[in-house]
Amino acid sequence: MFFISSSFAQNKYYIYFKDKGITANQSLNKFSIKYQEALENLSERSIERRIKNMGEEKIITYEDLPIQQHYINDLITLGIKIENRLTWFNSVTAYLDESRENILLTLPFIDRIEPVRVFKFKKEEIIPTNYLVKESSSQDQINYGSSFTHLNLSNIPQVHAKGINGNGIIIGILDSGFKWKEHESLINANVIDEYDFIFKDSITSNQAGDQSNQHDHGTVVFSVIGGYKDSVLIGAAFGSSFILAKTEDMRSETHVEEDNYAAALIWMESLGVDITTSSLGYSEFDDSVFSYKYSDMNGKTTIVTKAAELAFQRGVVTISAAGNEGNTSWFRIVAPADGFNTIGVGAVNQNNILASFSSRGPSFDGRTKPEVVAQGVSVFSASAFSFNAYGYANGTSLSTPIAAGVASLLLSAHPHLKNTQVRNILIETADNSSSPNDEKGYGLISAKKAISFPNLEEINNQYKIHKIFFNDIGVESNSVKFNYSTNGKDYSPQAMTFDGSMKFITEIPLLTNGQMVDVFFTYKDSVGNEQREPSNNTTYKFKYGELNVYHNLSVPVPYDYGILSQNYPNPFNNKTIIKFKSALVEPAEIIIIDAIGQKVKTLFKGLTKSGENFVQWDGITDLGPTASSGVYLYILKIGGKKYGKKMILLR
Known part of the structure; x- marks a missing residue:
């Protein structure tokens, strides 16, 4: 080995290694040194969360195995300074010039080298104010001050009134920095760890070398979710604990590096975080040569999206801002909100009207986004300007911590929930879940609806159902019944047990896996009136043996992932056939959009037949002209869901 010196301009790169001592397709030995090292890198809290969500036999995967230390040592010997170690990607990042890059590519253990994308940081407008007004009602146990409006839109005060404040939940916040030790609303927050991924230390507030406004944005975001100052500002989940990551370098106007985000997620996950929230989306780039395109917003291309999805696979609820691109030429969602499981959050005003700046969906592959x-318009928040400064701010950066706060309240109320259940409940209980669209997605998030939505717990192959009721005049605890049916007609009532606090629980009788179960609840309020939930003679539904409960959303059909076929032929010239499956006769629509997201053809809109359906496209657009050569996306909308695939037209 020899030392590489350089005086040329350097850029940041991912250096990917070929293996981890074993390859990705080799089976893991639980007793191997590698496996044990991966386990030792996780906190007890992280292991517990993984066991709950992944199962005890699957908590370590190839991605978790440590990077070969002698590979890193060889790079250091060559004079390479390692910036971030990205275990999940078997990669490190470092600054290289072209000569260093070329030499590294000759090393036998290097798989490839790719540039780290650099993004433009867009901060929201903060409107300072010195006049604080109490807006909460006399019924609230907490004096919310000017934070009442944005919290009340998502029914958060009603949940706080039950004593649910996020206690027991760890939230990780990725942002520009945090002046939390020097603001009255944050100084008492339970911050259990923090790290600066720019300067590689534990200082997340401004320090020597930072821009004066470096920690402003993160302070605003943190206060919306975790602040607490009586009569002034209350955070959505003020009882939670927090892990803070300073990931965005604001010394340059265009210097937000995606590897810091990925490194922060890996770090947070290892510490046992339950929820991560980031209000900085990645879409506009410092160098157009290395830019992503809307076609890359497909849930599987950007590093930040891949990192968020890997965190989700390990049981973390991942939440990200949809972006503020609604008034720009980009218009669409930004990474990592394009992830398959990452919850993208858009913004509305206090009247639940979409903010014009809020990025729209769908993802490029046709999934509903956000x-x-x-609320992301005129959200009251702390300001880093001084110890007791506050202001109003706009952006999906503000709506996202509210949504993350709701997730924390839900998980705090029902700590047995897996992250897949949390995601399903938040979507199911949003106010537009029966007719989702590409502007507001499934709709306005509601803490009250989420926490009162029934949910399942599995213990040793026995299932329990949990239910919390919100009733202003109270519930007679001995009157609550769980009514279930396996044929949709004949219902069996079963008494539920009150836990002495707020929750009702009962064991579900042993049924056959895959059996559809219809459910409703009945009880008497404190004045003797009979009540039913859901109240409109509909039912909740679930498949026995599965954990998700449905009401407005459709229960997935068995061939969910094969419902839409790849067109044939593909590529095509004159015509192509698209096949899809339907479980019953139901409304459906197939549209075709081009590479920039513009609809060019409505190919089918009507009732399907039960079973296999097919349609044909001859390349003619709705406006009459023949479509030009290129990549197109066809999207099937059916059963409240969307499915999409790409096809290529060659002229």
Whole structure:
């Protein structure tokens, strides 16, 4: 080995290694040194969360195995300074010039080298104010001050009134920095760890070398979710604990590096975080040569999206801002909100009207985005300007911590929930879940609806159902019944047990896996009136043996992932055939959009037949002209869901 010196301009790169001592397709030995090292890198809290969500036998995957230390040592010997170690990607990042890059590519253990994308940081407008007004009602146990409006839109005060404040939940916040030790609303927050991924230390507030406004944005975001100052500002989940990551370098106007985000997620996950929230989306780039395109917003291309999805696979609820691109030429969602499981959050005003700046969906592959919305216009928050400064701010950066706060309240109320259940409940209980669209997704998020939505717990192959009721005049605890049916007609009532606090629980009788179960609840309020939930003679539904409960959303059909076929032929010239499956006769629509997201053809809109359906496209657009050569996306909308695939037209 020899030392590489350089005086040329350097850029940041991912250096990917070929293996981890074993390859990705080799089975893991639980007793191997590698496996044990991966386990030792996780906190007890992280292991517990993984066991709950992944199962005890699957908590370590190839991605978790440590990077070969002798590979890193060889790079250091060559004079390479390692910036971030990205275990999940078997990669490190470092600054290289072209000569260093070329030499590294000759090393036998290097798989490839790719540039780290650099993004433009867009901060929201903060409107300072010195006049604080109490807006909460006399019925509230907490004096919310000017934070009442944005919290009340998502029914958060009603949940706080039950004593649910996020206690027991760890939230990780990725942002520009946090002046939390020097603001009255944050100084008492339970911050259990923090790290600066720019300067590689534990200082997340401004320090020597930072821009003066470096920690402003993160302070605003943190206060919306975790602040607490009586009569002034209350955070959505003020009882939670927090892990803070300073990931965005604001010394340059265009210097937000995606590897810091990925490194922060890996770090947070290892510490046992339950929820991560980031209000900085990645879409506009410092160098157009290395830019992503809307076609890359497909849930599987950007590093930040891949990192968020890997965190989700490990049981973390991942939440991200949809972006503020609604008034720009980009218009669409930004990474990592394009992730398959990451909850993208859009913004509305206090009247639940979409903010014009809020990025729209769908993802490039046709999935509904954003998932939910919360207030992101005139949100009251702390300001880093001084110890007791506050202001109003606009942006999906503000709606996102509200949504993350709701997720924390839900998980705090029902700590047995898996992250897949949390995601399903937040979407199911949003106010537009029966007719989702590409502007507000499934709609306005509601803490009250989410926490009162029935949910399942599995213990040793036995299932329990949990239910919390919100009733202003109270519930007679001995009157609550769980009514279930396996044929949709004949219902069996079963008494539920009150836990002495707020929750009713009962064991579900042993049924056959896959059996559809219809459910409703009945009880008497404190004045003797009979009540039913859901109240409109509909039912909740679930498949026995599965954990998700449905009401407005459709229960997935068995061939969910094969419902839409790849067109044939593909590529095509004159015509192509698209096949899809339907479980019953139901409304459906197939549209075709081009590479920039513009609809060019409505190919089918009507009732399907039960079973296999097919349609044909001859390349003619709705406006009459023949479509030009290129990549197109065809999207099937059916059963409240969307499915999409790409096809290529060659002229």
